[in-house]
Amino acid sequence: MEVSRPKVGVGVLVCRGSRVLVGRRRSSSGHGTFALPGGHLEFGESWEGCAAREVQEETGLSIQNIKFASVVNSIMQNENQPSHYVTIFMHAELCNPIDEPQNLEPDKCDGWEWVVWPNIPRPIFQPLQSLIESNYKLP
Template identity: 70%
Template sequence: MAEPVPRVGVGVLICKGSRVLIGRRRSSIGDGTYALPGGHLDFGETWEECAAREVMEETGLSIVNVKFAHVVNTVMRDEKRPSHYITIFMRGELSDPNALPENLEPEKCDGWEWVEWPNVPLPVFRPLQSLVESGYKLS
């Protein structure tokens, strides 16, 4: 079997005041951990396009003012499927501040909730844990 190769993931901080949207993962990587909406960067896609697409696919929410926030390098050798991700964190705002998230991929997420940043419930997905540990601030 070939050695796994690094992949590019995009995580999205959807900000509502001092809160961010998180969900509990259902995946072979980070199963049962809390993470931001996001996914893999597609060929030819900008980081902003990926962030907006993934948020729409997973939550039904439309975001605007999407900007780079942070990047982390995470090697997860202890997962069921060992992996190495470069995770680009983007930050965006709801185009409609009153919009509510829907769980459009229940096979990949148990549901969405707003939490005070940086108080993400445990266990935290490793790339998101690295972002929290970096001291990233929303303001």
């Protein structure tokens, strides 16, 4: 049996005051759970660059003041396809604070909503649940 290596994910805390942007996942990993915008870190990409790219691709939003927030190690054994992710969380603000997200990847997400941190609707994607359990506070 081949043991796969951990992957690196980037989750983005797109903030509007005390609210963060979340969506319900439609992908095989974490299907039906609520998660932040984000995705896989690409070769040669900075964490900030990945955060900006993923948020733009998924929501159409432009972000700024992108800063490291936290990191979690998630071994997801109970998925259809077990996986191991190191998830880097970045904190960001909207370039235009009145912009609203669009669901640009409806095959991967049911839609976006603003929720007060850390009151994320359940069920919660495991890496985000780990961040909440670490008692992470928004800056």
